[in-house]
Amino acid sequence: MKILHLLIFGLCCLIAHSISAQDIVVIKDGDFVRGTIKATNFSTVVLKNEDESIVQYEAKKIKEFIWNGETYVAKPILIGKNLEFRFFRLLEQGTVNLYAIGGNTMAEEPRPKRSSKVRPSFSVGGGTGGLGGGIGGGISIGGGRNSPAEQPKRVMPTTYFIEKPGTGPLVEVPAEGANAPGKTQHIKNVLLQKMNNDSDISTRINAADLFSPALLRQIVIDYNKNNAKP
Numbered sequence: 001m002k003i004l005h006l007l008i009f010g011l012c013c014l015i016a017h018s019i020s021a022q023d024i025v026v027i028k029d030g031d032f033v034r035g036t037i038k039a040t041n042f043s044t045v046v047l048k049n050e051d052e053s054i055v056q057y058e059a060k061k062i063k064e065f066i067w068n069g070e071t072y073v074a075k076p077i078l079i080g081k082n083l084e085f086r087f088f089r090l091l092e093q094g095t096v097n098l099y100a101i102g103g104n105t106m107a108e109e110p111r112p113k114r115s116s117k118v119r120p121s122f123s124v125g126g127g128t129g130g131l132g133g134g135i136g137g138g139i140s141i142g143g144g145r146n147s148p149a150e151q152p153k154r155v156m157p158t159t160y161f162i163e164k165p166g167t168g169p170l171v172e173v174p175a176e177g178a179n180a181p182g183k184t185q186h187i188k189n190v191l192l193q194k195m196n197n198d199s200d201i202s203t204r205i206n207a208a209d210l211f212s213p214a215l216l217r218q219i220v221i222d223y224n225k226n227n228a229k230p
Contacts, residue, residue: 094224
């Protein structure tokens with residue numbers, strides 16, 4: 001009997017893990033869809049539902065999506081003279097929020113049912129949206145016998161954005177390194193604009209000679225610990 005209980009418990013854990021491992025598209029609070037996310041170009045996301053149907057969502061029409069355990073939030077941002085919505089990966093959340101866009105985010109080709117007459121294929125366009133190396137392009141959904149077996153996968157450079165709710169829109173922070181050498185003073189100005197009410201954090205920001213992505217994230221973590229909302 002004890003072995004049977006252990007087997008049942010193990011099966012329940014396996015089912016629970018399978019459910020929790022699914023990707024989620026949140027339309028709005030309390031309204032979400034589960035499935036498998038197959039591609040995103042940062043302004044749209046493609047979800048394969050449990051019945052294997054394919055749905056494409058625009059950033060301006062949903063709140064966020066959860067992909068491989070990471071949350072991507074739809075936020076408005078000025079591109080040229082137009083206010084557009086893009087998906088930003090949430091790194092840290094609190095009094096100040098830190099986001100990233102780019103990095104290891106790539107398309108994946110779904111495997112259709114054998115009975116399907118048309119084989120869908122996905123590709124993500126890099127685009128030239130003007131945000132940190134280019135955001136835009138399109139997710140193409142095509143098909144036919146001549147469709148390539150695999151679409152090229154792209155990895156964009158990572159660009160960071162900081163937000164302090166109630167103080168204006170997202171602001172780009174070009175964390176220094178391979179992507180943004182020689183921008184120390186500009187980064188200091190941006191960070192101090194959002195966190196100058198904390199003297200210890202301000203001192204660390206002013207004393208920094210270089211802002212690596214790791215240092216940027218740690219400063220935000222420490223600021224949020226010192227300034228947690230009651």
